[in-house]
Amino acid sequence: QQPVQSPQAVILREGEDAVINCSSSKALYSVHWYRQKHGEAPVFLMILLKGGEQKGHDKISASFNEKKQQSSLYLTASQLSYSGTYFCGTGTNDYKLSFGAGTTVTVRA
Amino acid sequence: DAGVIQSPRHEVTEMGQEVTLRCKPISGHDYLFWYRQTMMRGLELLIYFNNNVPIDDSGMPEDRFSAKMPNASFSTLKIQPSEPRDSAVYFCASSAGFPSYNEQFFGPGTRLTVL
Numbered sequence: 001q002q003p004v005q006s007p008q009a010v011i012l013r014e015g016e017d018a019v020i021n022c023s024s025s026k027a028l029y030s031v032h033w034y035r036q037k038h039g040e041a042p043v044f045l046m047i048l049l050k051g052g053e054q055k056g057h058d059k060i061s062a063s064f065n066e067k068k069q070q071s072s073l074y075l076t077a078s079q080l081s082y083s084g085t086y087f088c089g090t091g092t093n094d095y096k097l098s099f100g101a102g103t104t105v106t107v108r109a
Numbered sequence: 110d111a112g113v114i115q116s117p118r119h120e121v122t123e124m125g126q127e128v129t130l131r132c133k134p135i136s137g138h139d140y141l142f143w144y145r146q147t148m149m150r151g152l153e154l155l156i157y158f159n160n161n162v163p164i165d166d167s168g169m170p171e172d173r174f175s176a177k178m179p180n181a182s183f184s185t186l187k188i189q190p191s192e193p194r195d196s197a198v199y200f201c202a203s204s205a206g207f208p209s210y211n212e213q214f215f216g217p218g219t220r221l222t223v224l
Contacts, residue, residue, distance in 0.1 A: 002151070029209045041200060041215035042152070049210060056212075087152060091209030096142075096165055099152040 001025060003090045005100035012078045012107045020103045022088030024069040030091035031064050031071040036102075037084040045073075045086075075105065083107045113216035115201050121222045127189040130219045132201030133182055140208055143176055143186050144200040146218075152200075157208065158184065191223045 003024040010018050022031060030049045033056070034042040046056020048064035048071060056062075061074045075082055085104045089097035114133040122128055134141045143155040156166040161178045169176070173192070178184040188195055198220050202213040 032213075034215075041217050044212040044214070047210070047212065095207055095209050096154055096157060097208055097213070098154070101151045 002098050003088055003100040005086075005088055005103050007103060008101070009104040010106070012075070012082075012105065014078060014080060014107060014109055016078055018075045018078065018105065020073040020075070020086050020088075020105075022071045022073075022090070022100055024090045024092075024098075026069065026090070026092050028064075028066065028069050028090050028092060031062075032089035032091065032097060033060070033062060033071075033073050034087045034089065034099075035084045036087065042087060078105075078107045080107050080109065113201055113203055113214050115199075115216035115219050117219060118217060119220050119222075121224065122191055123224050124192055125190045126223075127187065128191045128195075128221060128223075130186040130199050130201075130221070132184045132186070132216060134184070134201070134203030135205075135214055136182065138203035138205045138214070139181075140204045140206070140211075140213075141178060141184050142202040142204075142208070142213065143184070144202065144215075145197045146200060147197045155186070188221075191221075193223045196221055196223050 006021045033045040036042040064071045085102040087102045089099045116131045142157040146152045155168045156176045158178045176186045198218045200218045202215045204211045204213045
């Protein structure tokens, strides 16, 4: 089942912060975050694993609440390069990822 | 490494024609995924392979779609016959290790238009 992302879209000024949320109705083993720029492929940002391990970019931060099956991605001091669509992908006991509908982030100068 | 390679990058075809999309995963990766992305349905997993063996094809929309992985460095996704509703961007991705626990590397995608 597809995870639910919120908000659908956000507009920021450079330097502002934003939070993107991802929630699932299923027990999660992991949450992945990817960013996709228009006309390009999704690019990996980070993975949060059950048990607390994280793998990914040093400049991106995120949290994973295993009990609530929720994750949040934190965009801090946003830059123009942060613009794109952010997808969360949730990993469950069938090992494959289900992706959310995406959150479009626009950062303006 | 060159990353995941897909061909063609763009394909325009007429309804009823056969379409074959190709993918070369990153060397050493043991998982390969085929995704379809549309505005309406988002990013959908169609099928994935582990060590060249199809593991889960529950996302393949219907019998018109088939996928093969004859060896570790090549996979194809075939649509026969194609229909306008198959128009989408098709991504191939690969990973090393369990999909839930490891990064997936996406290819540049094939933009398919069926007229």
